[in-house]
Amino acid sequence: MAVEHLVGAYHAWASNGASHAPAWLQTLRDSGISRFSELGFPNMKQEAWRFTSVAPLAESSFELAKPASALPSLDAIAPFLLDDETSHRLVFVNGFFAPSLSLVSSDGVRVESLSQALLDRPAIVQAHLCKYALSQDRPFCALNTAFVREGAFVHVPAKAVVQKPIQLLFLAVPGKTQQIVMHPRNLVLIEREARASVVETYAALESDVYWTNSVTEVVVGDGARIDYHRVQRESARAYHVAATQTHQGRDSTIHLHTVAFGGALSRHDIGTVLAGPGGTLILNGLYLLAGRQHADHHTTIDHAADHCESHEYFNGVLDGHSRGVFTGRIIVRPGAQKTDSKQTNNNLLLSSDAHADSQPQLEIYADDVKCTHGSTVGPLDPRALFYMRSRGIKEDQARRLLTYGFAAEILGRMEVAPLRAQLDGIVRDRLAAV
Amino acid sequence: MPGSGTREAGRVLLEVKGLRVAVAGNEILKGVDLTIRDGEVHAIMGPNGSGKSTLAQVLAGHPAYAVLAGTAKYEGKDLLDMKPEERARAGLFLAFQYPVEIRGITNSYFLRSALNALRRERGEPELDPIDFLQVLEAKLKSIGWDDSMMNRPVNEGFSGGEKKRNEILQLAVLEPRLAILDETDSGLDIDALRTVAEAVNQLRNPKRAFLIVTHYQRLLNYITPDVVHVLADGRIVRSGGPELAQELEAKGYDWLRDGVMVS
Numbered sequence: 001m002a003v004e005h006l007v008g009a010y011h012a013w014a015s016n017g018a019s020h021a022p023a024w025l026q027t028l029r030d031s032g033i034s035r036f037s038e039l040g041f042p043n044m045k046q047e048a049w050r051f052t053s054v055a056p057l058a059e060s061s062f063e064l065a066k067p068a069s070a071l072p073s074l075d076a077i078a079p080f081l082l083d084d085e086t087s088h089r090l091v092f093v094n095g096f097f098a099p100s101l102s103l104v105s106s107d108g109v110r111v112e113s114l115s116q117a118l119l120d121r122p123a124i125v126q127a128h129l130c131k132y133a134l135s136q137d138r139p140f141c142a143l144n145t146a147f148v149r150e151g152a153f154v155h156v157p158a159k160a161v162v163q164k165p166i167q168l169l170f171l172a173v174p175g176k177t178q179q180i181v182m183h184p185r186n187l188v189l190i191e192r193e194a195r196a197s198v199v200e201t202y203a204a205l206e207s208d209v210y211w212t213n214s215v216t217e218v219v220v221g222d223g224a225r226i227d228y229h230r231v232q233r234e235s236a237r238a239y240h241v242a243a244t245q246t247h248q249g250r251d252s253t254i255h256l257h258t259v260a261f262g263g264a265l266s267r268h269d270i271g272t273v274l275a276g277p278g279g280t281l282i283l284n285g286l287y288l289l290a291g292r293q294h295a296d297h298h299t300t301i302d303h304a305a306d307h308c309e310s311h312e313y314f315n316g317v318l319d320g321h322s323r324g325v326f327t328g329r330i331i332v333r334p335g336a337q338k339t340d341s342k343q344t345n346n347n348l349l350l351s352s353d354a355h356a357d358s359q360p361q362l363e364i365y366a367d368d369v370k371c372t373h374g375s376t377v378g379p380l381d382p383r384a385l386f387y388m389r390s391r392g393i394k395e396d397q398a399r400r401l402l403t404y405g406f407a408a409e410i411l412g413r414m415e416v417a418p419l420r421a422q423l424d425g426i427v428r429d430r431l432a433a434v
Numbered sequence: 435m436p437g438s439g440t441r442e443a444g445r446v447l448l449e450v451k452g453l454r455v456a457v458a459g460n461e462i463l464k465g466v467d468l469t470i471r472d473g474e475v476h477a478i479m480g481p482n483g484s485g486k487s488t489l490a491q492v493l494a495g496h497p498a499y500a501v502l503a504g505t506a507k508y509e510g511k512d513l514l515d516m517k518p519e520e521r522a523r524a525g526l527f528l529a530f531q532y533p534v535e536i537r538g539i540t541n542s543y544f545l546r547s548a549l550n551a552l553r554r555e556r557g558e559p560e561l562d563p564i565d566f567l568q569v570l571e572a573k574l575k576s577i578g579w580d581d582s583m584m585n586r587p588v589n590e591g592f593s594g595g596e597k598k599r600n601e602i603l604q605l606a607v608l609e610p611r612l613a614i615l616d617e618t619d620s621g622l623d624i625d626a627l628r629t630v631a632e633a634v635n636q637l638r639n640p641k642r643a644f645l646i647v648t649h650y651q652r653l654l655n656y657i658t659p660d661v662v663h664v665l666a667d668g669r670i671v672r673s674g675g676p677e678l679a680q681e682l683e684a685k686g687y688d689w690l691r692d693g694v695m696v697s
Contacts, residue, residue, distance in 0.1 A: 346537075382497075387534040390494050391548035391604065392522035392555070401547065405538030409587070412538065 005061050007037050010146050013064060024126055025118070025148065032135060032145030039139040051325040051357050052267055052296040057239055062181035062211050064147070065094040068173040072205060074101060080169055080203045080233070085418045087164035090152050093171050095182035097150060109196075110155035111166055114185060117153035124155065129187055132217040133245035138269070140241045144183045144215040151185035151214075154198065158221070162196040165229075165416045172204040172212065172238065179209050186216040190224045192249075197227035199419055202242075203262075204235035211239040218256075222249040222276060227257075227415040231423070234262035236291065243269040250276030250305075257414045259423060260287040260295045261430075267296040274301070274308040274336075285314040286410035288430060289322035289354075296325040301341065303332045303369075309340040315410050316347040317403060318354035328373065329361040336366045343373040348380065348406045400431050444471035447612055447643050448493075448513070453504035454668075455485075455492050461502065462488040464668035470612065473640040477654055478647045479679060480665035481687040486647045487531060489665070490616040493645075494528035495521050508612070522548075523555040525611035529601035529618050536588035541600065542570070544588045545607055552608060573606045577633040595626035602633045613637075614645045619653035631656030651683035 010033045014026070021029070041058035042049040071093055081089070088111035091101035097113035104111060110121075117125050135142035152168040174180045190196055202212055212234060220226050234240045240263040248254050260266055272281055287295045301310045316324035326345045347356035358375040380402050388398035407427045414420045448470040455463040462485045470476055480486050492499045493506065495518035506513040508524060516524065536544065542563075549569070550560040561569060574581055579599065589597050598618050605613050615634070619627055634657050638644070646659060654662070654676065662679045664672040666687065672678065 381534070384534045384536055386496055386518060387530065387536070388544075388548075389518035390522055390528050390530075391544075391608065392519050392551035393547055394519050394551070395517070397547075397551075398519075401539060401544075402536065405536055405587070407538065409538030 002058050002061060003037060003040050006143065007033060009064050013147070022118070022122060028130055029146050029148060032142045032148070035135050035142035036139050036146055039137070039142060042139055048298065048327075051323075052265075052294065054241075054265070054267075056265060057211060057241075060179065062179045065096075065174070065180040065182045067096045068093045069175065071098055071101065072171065072173060076205060077101065077169065077171060080171070080201055082165065082167055082199065082416070082418045082422070085164060085416075086167045086199075087162055089167045089169065091169045091171065092150065092152075092184060093173055094180065095150055095170070095184055108157060108160055109162055110153065112153050114151040114153045114187060115149060117187075124189070125153065125187065128189060128217065128219060129185075130217075132219065132247045132273075133215050133243050133271070138243065140213055141215055141243050144185060144213050144243075147183035148185045149183070151187070152200075153186070154188040154196070156190045156194040156196045158191040159193045160191075161194065165197040165199050165419070168198065168200045170200075170202045170212070170214070172202075172208065172210050172235065173206075174208045174210040176208070179211070181211040181213060184212070184214040186214070188216065188218045188226070188228075190218075190220045190226050192221035193223040194221065195225045197229070197416055199229045199231065199416055201231040201233065202240065203233040204238060207235045207237055209237045210235070212242070214242045216242070216244045218244065218246040218254070220246065220248040220252045220254055223251045224249070225253040227255045229414055229416055229419055230256070230258040231419070232258075232260045232262055232266060232268070233426075234266070236262060236264060236293070238263050240266040240268075242267070243271070245271045247273045247275055248279050248281070251278040252276065253280045255282040255413075255415065256284070257410075258285040258297075259410075260285075260289075260297070261426060263293065263295065265294050268298070270297065270299045272299075272301050272310075273304055274310065275304050277305045277307045279305065279308040281308070281310040282413065283310065283312040283314075284410055284413045286407055287314075287316045287324050288407060288427065289317070289324055290319040290430070291322060292320065293322045294325075295323075298327045298329075300329040300331065303330070303336040303339045303341065306336050307338045308336070310342070312343040313410060313413070314345045315406050316345070316356055317350065317406050318347060318356055319350040321351070321353045323354070324356045326357070326375070327359045327361065330363070330371060330373070332364045332366050332369050332371065334365045337368040339366060339369040339371070341369070341371045345375040346406065347375075347377040348403060349378060350403065404428065404431055444473055446470075447472050447509060449507045451505050453489075453492070453506060454502040455488055456500045456502055457488065457498055462668055463492070465504065466665070466668070466670055468663065468670065470643050470645060472611075473643055474661065475638065475644040475646065475657065475659045477659040477662045477679060478645065478665050479649070479651070479662060479682055482649065484665045485668045486649070486665050487616055490528060490531075490614050490645070490647050493614060494518060494526065519551070522608075523552055527605055527608055527610035527613045529598075529605060529613065529615045531617040531620060533589045533592075533597040533601055535590045537590060539588055540585050541588050542566075542584040545570070545604060548604070549607055570607065573603070577602070577606055577636050579603065579633070594621040595623070595629075598622060598626070598630055599633075602630055602637075606633070606637055609642075611641065612643045612645065614647065616647045617649065618646070619648055619650060627653065628656060651679045654679045
């Protein structure tokens, strides 16, 4: 069984490579592995996993990733970079920090590897790590916590403004001999009235089988703003399980964009807490799937304070035998009056074998609120097709254009222009093949 | 009939004969005859359910309509044998009664794609975004509108008036030979109606014919047609000059329907 295998791997690792960690971190890791061994892998009888089977993970053995024998060149990873448009760049290969591929400057803003931050500034890491993404009923988060070692640490101090985006790139170069698992752990802290934008990318150079199990915690202080872009371009045979958890203060703004292009099986849990009054959240997601890809997005927007607004837009474009799952949970806590929350999930089925499940879940415990949701699943709108054709556009071009529009609607909301252009190019390439 | 002298001299652009059309098994058009020459403005009026919109849609090639019998020749070619995009490329344009929203595609991008499709057909070079912007600015200026709708997704979140204006803007840019306006006046207040009508009048020329489908006479106060047809129960029961529209406004459609039954 893979649970025992992973627990065994943990103990081997804890007694060897990880043994010099501070006591609090060791305790955190131990609690992670014991929670994981209690929970085990989720199964489809559990509500949160109704549509997604993780049997491929539970039934095979993944070895803890080791540093790559050779780092890829800067040229090789260029397709995933944003050229000179970035202020800071951290590159991780197989979960290990690669300083030679990274771009670090010290300008009052801390962008460094988590292992470095644990040495330099353990107090602030200890104050925040694992305080937002909770492992209680989430086996993969517990497993990630057990193996907390490396990832990105971003700290933007109060009132600082980072003009150019900060890029975090996680590359898998697993080699052909064994299946590896990586557990990147990221902590992003944007202090009061600061502003930054981040691009977090998962990618591979070859179409290998591996497993990424990542967790990212994003904390945004009062009056601060972050534009957070998360791009999943894993290999088409990879497994990707991830949690992104945000926590935002009074009058703060989070624009959280997420794109899923890769992975044979991917599951992304996005949890957001609007903890102070006057917060704004945009949750903007796209999944573009083909073949037998399966992507599951589980989003939770927790309106814990009054006068906050959240706008959630998720579009899925599904071809071949692919399957998209979207669960959008919105919680409005007692006292979160004047909440304004909108959710839409539109799924475009390009093939009769593609399938989408869309589940809104609204839990409203306050009475003076505005909450709307809508979801669609279906083929291209024949009225729109005729409209385009009646303007002289050929049927196949009209189909491509309408499909492109589904993706472009989401990409168009992203703030980082070079990323938008890069993703736009990928979408166009993919549609040319449709 | 006003203008009949010049009209007779014009070349026949559209010739519909005995057109019978069904949708979902129901026969809607039961034998329509209609001839439109270059530069003429025809109005088709009729009560709800008479088949006005069906005629507009079937001429544009909507796939939901089945032609049971009859012919439609456009510039001498068999219109009914052409795909919707081929009809558009041949210069036929339909301004929709209910313009469709297209997510993620800006009005500007959509219109450039459409114009380039027509330009390719005519063997002209395609326009890049900058060249297109110049063409667009010139067109907007000629009809007195601004570019505020251009960078929004096609028709998405547009008011009723904006949607109808957008149709007319497309007409202006695509420069059709035959423009069919399907109830362009419906849902417009009097100011919006006047704005749209003035733009249409700007776009009238001896090489461009119009077929204006409308339930009410009020649009025809601003756009004076050469010929008015009355469609009732799937047939054209009466044709005449602009005065026919006024007569209909005064007497309503019942008068005509009774007349048909008598005759």
